[in-house]
Amino acid sequence: MITIESGTKFFHKGSVNEVRALHDINLEIAEGEFVTVIGSNGAGKSTLLNGIAGSFFLDTGSISIGEHEVTRWPEYKRARLIARVFQDPLLGTCPSATIEQNLALAMRRGKRRGLRPGVRVRDRSYFRQELEKIGLGLESRLNDRVGLLSGGQRQALTMLMATLIKPEVLLLDEHIAALDPKTAVQILSLTNEIVAAQSLTALMITHNMRHAITFGNRLIMLHQGSIILDISGKQKKELGVEDLLDQFYRAQGEALATDSMLLT
């Protein structure tokens, strides 16, 4: 479904601040794979997701999604294939628009937007039915402005918006990191339900090792812009947090128990 071939990305190239954010990444993700992505701060996790989403172009290498070669597609064009949920719950929704207007915007993801009414009457029952599934009582608040909702409610709405029409690829960039622990768990299980129900191809960045092991059917670890660990299937199920840390040291061939790793 997603193929990245020798993907490399520098930031501030040619200056003293040059950072090699992605280094010769080769990654093949099959349809229906749910990949959790871990790594220390600055390892290139977000850069990898942003590179797939098209927030910037790779310096070298190519990206394909399905049968589309998207290497030179701008971000808005890739949105035909990709849906995203960001870490900041405020980034995924429009505060001054109502819940139904936000859902209607998401219904047109990657499609032409013309002069037909933004919110169509016949979509409302579908919106209500989908909102009922996330169990927050939002189905009775279609005309409330999203700015009135809490961070958790907004993130749940963003999850729904991302998957309202099935994306080829779902990208989740630490989408529960900014929520309180209880809400985080709710959003995470909602994510799991949606991914399973639609058998989505998804990448999820997390800082939580346990989540990385429990969720998804494949795990990759990044360090300094490279993929240093790639486990899937039965092997992943049997993985413990300790194993993961051991794997990390072995792959590195050095002890890296520094504060910056933040692997807990």
Added chain:
Amino acid sequence: MTWYAVLGAVEQGLVYGIMAIGVYLTFRILDFPDLTVDGSLPLGAAISAVAITSGINPYLALLLAIGGGFAAGIVTAILNTKFKILHLLASILTMIALYSVNIRIMGGPNIALLGTPTVFDPVIALGIAPHYAGLLVFGAGALIVSAAIIWFLRTELGQAILATGDNPQMITALGVNTHFIIIIGVGLSNALVALSGALIAQNQGAADVGMGIGTIIAGLASVIVGETIFGTKSMARAIIAAVLGSVVYRLAIALALGLEFGRFSFNPSDLNLITALLVIGALIAPNLKRKMVAK
């Protein structure tokens, strides 16, 4: 203030209200402070005046002015989006360029429209007094434009424009090319401003290159006064508030110009100072209020 002066102020308020809707589109919806309007208002006036004196139907002349304003807005928006020039600076550049362009269009700094046909003729032909004809045409114009913009902002494209101003990252992730949206939005805004300018020129009987000075400030004053008095509960309400704000603003100006304090009275040339003070007051009022409450 005489009844006649009140009528005149309301009439002006309505026609400048069309301009205020344009300013609302950029300033509030797109979060794009656009000074192009100081140039596109006289551009609309110039195009319609030249068209009419060349024998073109005055209603058709309005359409040409709308097209001209749209083009001016596109220039600003392209400078901003494609060439990464700061929106404020991009709009000032277009505005300055338009000063020369407007003089070229008119072949001089102004054009008189004396005895030429205007959009008011059919109304006057119905037997309505000329000073009510302006009121009627401008009222109808403001109504039609408000309704059209409210309708447009509820379409799929309009909703994308609202979202672009609100959360560009989100709407990009939903597949919208925000550059295209900004180009459409700023173009539309300046089209309305040019329409307003074209109507003013036909009403005043002249187009003048200097008539656009302070347009942006008057537009902001209208939007802010409207929001303060009539509220912003919904997008439709905010748009109607901009038009009504424009009427209130013109009435306030007319009132201020009529005031006398002993030997002191305001001159028409004090208008820009009064407006600037009004806008400054409205912009800092929420801040001051917050500080007062905090104490």
